[in-house]
Amino acid sequence: MTAGHCSKHGPFNPDGSVDFYHLPWGNTVGYRLIGQMAPPNMSVVDRGFISKQNNNTDLDTVGTIVCKSGYFTHVDCGRVLSLNDVIISASDIEYSGVVKVDHMGCEGDSGAPVFPVTPEQLPGIFIAGMLTGGIKAEGFCVVVPIEMLITDDIEVLTINNLI
Template sequence: MLTALLGGVAVTLSAPAAPAPAAAPALLPELLAQQAATALAARVSADLGTRSAGSFLDPATGVPVVNVLDQADAQQVRERGATPRVVAYGTDALQEAEADLDRTGGAPSTAWGVDPATDQVVLTVSDATPKDGADRLLAAARKHGNRVRVQRISGPITEQLSSGDDITTGMIRCSVGFAVHRGGTPHLLTAGHCTRGLPQWINVGPSVDSHFPGSDYGLILDETAQGRGVVNLYNGGTQRITAAGNATVGQSVCKSGRTTHLTCGKITALNQTVNYGNGDVVRGLIRAEIRCDKGDSGGALFAGSVGLGTLSGGDGHIEYFQPLPQSLRAYGATLG
């Protein structure tokens, strides 16, 4: 079984379960109920193609909402059973603003990406962001007026690794995300910044790959073949993961990790770019308002039986996750 180094892994191996936060399991029925709404929003948005300006779930009602630019498409959305919303900017205008922020090069402890729920690009700037970098990003944001909304946070945005741990020796504290099979051999999927340097994991096996920065996924050879396709709920139970899926803005989700155990929240944006500093920029991440802490890196993000991603980093309250389907495709892997 895993030792204390990985004693609270997200994928249940042989680790004992710890008590869960009382409020977290109560969300699990909601996670199951929203799967149909999430699928409907994705289908309608995909069918509209470039005429769609994104989709999300209304955080209050769970109703699928699809953004459009005119009343004709709004009627089509309505006929398909989703709720239309006519917006001002649309995908092209928001991606133009996003690309402008990309060209600044960013700065440590910043993140940006499109938020379909507000029809804006959200630029997150921390008090820990160096002033010159923050000023450069804010100047670029001002050129786009209401298309860009600035969000201020107090703490730095960091990879969720424990301070002082040495990733090159195996003395690291991360969480396993999902058990997977690659070429018929069992592996464990986690964050790429955890497997950087390809450390050996005690009583598990060696890291065999790391993608970080740019993206943030890594692979560990499960030499003991103890990984199972379930997530530890830290209340004595587990949730079986049967599929990998794409996250939807407004979706209720939960995360399992060794430090904060089971915590739940909402997806707030997709395709986010995060600058962790030291040249470590990761793109295409899921943004969620959910509690995490040091050592939760790599932990599983899921909604019911659907796996969505693995934890990359954040500030403890606003967190960023590597999408699971992308990681599986990159490795040619399937869920265990």
């Protein structure tokens, strides 16, 4: 999501949408397509939604350092231990496609955003997943990758939807 007015100068595609690219701070090359924003309706609020066309690939390598920002343990970081893993919860529910991360405090921080450590993106971040729990005795936290969370069938709720 971004401010809707970010698309007002184009350049416009034939359908009126605008392509959005990621360009790390201080770089003049290295553009990477994020996705397209349809012409926003700014009559209610200045917002625009950029469709996900390229996934963030920072959770695709074992050993990558990621951090999370949670309520109880605040910002904490760890290394990706495994990808596309399967875990079984305390209530015997099997979850597949998850990522295991070590050395992050995760108790009480479920729902915390998980992001890669990429200094060239600062002060911004790219959300790579969401913390869903962990197994303290085994020393890892469980992260659901963003591509499993943001799907075509989700409904985005904003404050305007709730009022």
